[in-house]
Amino acid sequence: MTEPKEFLYPGKWLSKASAGDRVACELRMQIISGLIESGTILSENKLAADFAVSRSPIREALKILASENMIRLERMGAVVIGLTEKEIEEIYDVRLLIETFVFERLVKMDIHELVNELSKIHEMMKVAIKFQDADEFSYQDVLFHETIIRAINHSYMLMIWNNLKPVMESLILLSMRARFKEKYEDFPRILENHELYIEAIKTRDRTLMIKSLHQNFDDVQGKIEDLWMSQQMLSKGAELEDE
Amino acid sequence: MTEPKEFLYPGKWLSKASAGDRVACELRMQIISGLIESGTILSENKLAADFAVSRSPIREALKILASENMIRLERMGAVVIGLTEKEIEEIYDVRLLIETFVFERLVKMDIHELVNELSKIHEMMKVAIKFQDADEFSYQDVLFHETIIRAINHSYMLMIWNNLKPVMESLILLSMRARFKEKYEDFPRILENHELYIEAIKTRDRTLMIKSLHQNFDDVQGKIEDLWMSQQMLSKGAELEDE
DNA sequence: GTTATAATACTTGTATACAAGTATACCTTA
DNA sequence: TAAGGTATACTTGTATACAAGTATTATAAC
Numbered sequence: 001m002t003e004p005k006e007f008l009y010p011g012k013w014l015s016k017a018s019a020g021d022r023v024a025c026e027l028r029m030q031i032i033s034g035l036i037e038s039g040t041i042l043s044e045n046k047l048a049a050d051f052a053v054s055r056s057p058i059r060e061a062l063k064i065l066a067s068e069n070m071i072r073l074e075r076m077g078a079v080v081i082g083l084t085e086k087e088i089e090e091i092y093d094v095r096l097l098i099e100t101f102v103f104e105r106l107v108k109m110d111i112h113e114l115v116n117e118l119s120k121i122h123e124m125m126k127v128a129i130k131f132q133d134a135d136e137f138s139y140q141d142v143l144f145h146e147t148i149i150r151a152i153n154h155s156y157m158l159m160i161w162n163n164l165k166p167v168m169e170s171l172i173l174l175s176m177r178a179r180f181k182e183k184y185e186d187f188p189r190i191l192e193n194h195e196l197y198i199e200a201i202k203t204r205d206r207t208l209m210i211k212s213l214h215q216n217f218d219d220v221q222g223k224i225e226d227l228w229m230s231q232q233m234l235s236k237g238a239e240l241e242d243e
Numbered sequence: 244m245t246e247p248k249e250f251l252y253p254g255k256w257l258s259k260a261s262a263g264d265r266v267a268c269e270l271r272m273q274i275i276s277g278l279i280e281s282g283t284i285l286s287e288n289k290l291a292a293d294f295a296v297s298r299s300p301i302r303e304a305l306k307i308l309a310s311e312n313m314i315r316l317e318r319m320g321a322v323v324i325g326l327t328e329k330e331i332e333e334i335y336d337v338r339l340l341i342e343t344f345v346f347e348r349l350v351k352m353d354i355h356e357l358v359n360e361l362s363k364i365h366e367m368m369k370v371a372i373k374f375q376d377a378d379e380f381s382y383q384d385v386l387f388h389e390t391i392i393r394a395i396n397h398s399y400m401l402m403i404w405n406n407l408k409p410v411m412e413s414l415i416l417l418s419m420r421a422r423f424k425e426k427y428e429d430f431p432r433i434l435e436n437h438e439l440y441i442e443a444i445k446t447r448d449r450t451l452m453i454k455s456l457h458q459n460f461d462d463v464q465g466k467i468e469d470l471w472m473s474q475q476m477l478s479k480g481a482e483l484e485d486e
Numbered sequence: 487g488t489t490a491t492a493a494t495a496c497t498t499g500t501a502t503a504c505a506a507g508t509a510t511a512c513c514t515t516a
Numbered sequence: 517t518a519a520g521g522t523a524t525a526c527t528t529g530t531a532t533a534c535a536a537g538t539a540t541t542a543t544a545a546c
Contacts, residue, residue, distance in 0.1 A: 090399040156333040297531040
């Protein structure tokens, strides 16, 4: 069996991460991309062998993934749940719920510094596009939304985000990588959406915020199906190669 | 130093739990009750000695508590965060957010079986009051709300609940135990609130649902301050005894 | 007395060892 | 051939061991 030498998750994001985190990030990407199919049973020992680490970090990784609803820890083995269309919709339910809540708080706050911060991130995204750096773009995209959420200083809203973030990050990464290759013309629109979002915050315009938020979802979700197909093909291909 | 032989968390709820879960549950109770003060630094080795287990389950417990925002894992040691008034309000923000979302889904569903289930739990609560069983009452109270959330079959809403549940459970436990001793007359009103909630679901009445939900919060939160004081006194007393 | 350096006693993260339990497969017996 | 029991090869959860790093403290030099 030929092991993939290349990891799906960007190595430079893991500079100070523990082995457990690394494994969790990589497994998460493999699950979301479809490389590991839904229903697969993961064994601690096998994973430890595959990733060339001991069971301790593997157990840590599995606990993380279970709390993110990516796997289900059963009596024997961890069953991969993965993301169907239904789960992706559910994730967006939660994001919509969080971000609208956050917005209601924002309109009562001094948002000067936040808007400034978001503008900076927005500029970063432009640069990432210019240099065709999908990973950097994804990073800034996630950071954009996290910055908004952090702004209201609500530890339990942040807790929800922290649980959702890894999955979102992986989804966005995969979506953007595919987009850079196939749909480069999408990016001006994505950038514009983020501008609209900033504008909505600046002018405290609920309707505009909801609108740009929904469009932002569509930008990741819209092409999910295509992404799905291509990733499925990819994983089937890899399987065939293995034999 | 005299160790408490009695655990705060009900032992019978831990029949099939691992050592890590036990430690997490007990530590959570101690933090929320104020027995372990906010700002305290927990050491893995010390905890392992205190609970007479190895570091493995302790590490597991600390990871769990960190994901619940009860502690903050730092470079050296785990810092206890605990619950201030602010955090408790935030928790109720989240519950309100979840349960209103759930209600919007419920009104579009067949709620026959759910109402039946809730009525059963409601009866159980009555029995628990009759026999002055605070723990059983708390269990049924938590189950009541979990049953409602589970009804809409939304895995990511359930994920949020799963993160929040342990803290809620501890809060309710402490609140109800104090109530059984000091404010026994509160229970008829609490029961009535739950009846109202069932009624709201049955008649699909948003306003009634929100109203009973808010009252339900007040029933736990309202006496939090008193609880706080009494627990603080208790912990001070224990400290003095130790020396 | 103050500062710099070195030794020590912690800390975390990972690997390994072991015990208890569970599914699988094989072998015995009818 | 079918049923039942046993052996085996897994599984998880916990304990222990070890390496690498960090704070603290003591010591030495100025």
